[in-house]
Amino acid sequence: MVPEFSPGFPTNLTVQRESSAFLDCPVSNPGDRPVSYPLISWVRIRDWHILTNGLVRFTTDDRFNVLYKEGSFNWVLQVENICAV
Numbered sequence: 096m097v098p099e100f101s102p103g104f105p106t107n108l109t110v111q112r113e114s115s116a117f118l119d120c121p122v123s124n125p126g127d128r129p130v131s132y133p134l135i136s137w138v139r140i141r142d143w144h145i146l147t148n149g150l151v152r153f154t155t156d157d158r159f160n161v162l163y164k165e166g167s168f169n170w171v172l173q174v175e176n177i178c179a180v
Contacts, residue, residue, distance in 0.1 A: 099123050110177050117162075118172040135170040137161070147172065 101121040110116045120135050134149035137159075145153045147161045162171040 112178060113176055116174045116177055118174070120170040120172070122168045122170070135161075137172045 099122070101123045108116055108118065118137075120137075122135070136148045137146040138144065139146055146156075146159050147153060150161050150163060152159060152161070158175045160173045160175070162173055163169075
């Protein structure tokens with residue numbers, strides 16, 4: 096079975112300035128893979144910079160964190176201290 100991203104989650108998220116945003120990435124149909132599979136990568140589209148891969152952060156910006164509970168199929172990117180755009 097090939098893992099799939101669960102549908103139905105918003106593509107836009109509104110949060111108050113200086114609060115945290117939580118971006119969910121639920122995975123369905125994990126099949127017989129280990130519970131930590133697949134490793135989700137979060138990528139900043141404007142420059143294709145990899146922010147995280149699995150639980151490893153590739154950005155020096157400490158506002159970004161990955162939240163994942165072993166055995167879960169939901170990966171969450173937390174962005175702290177949101178500023179106005």
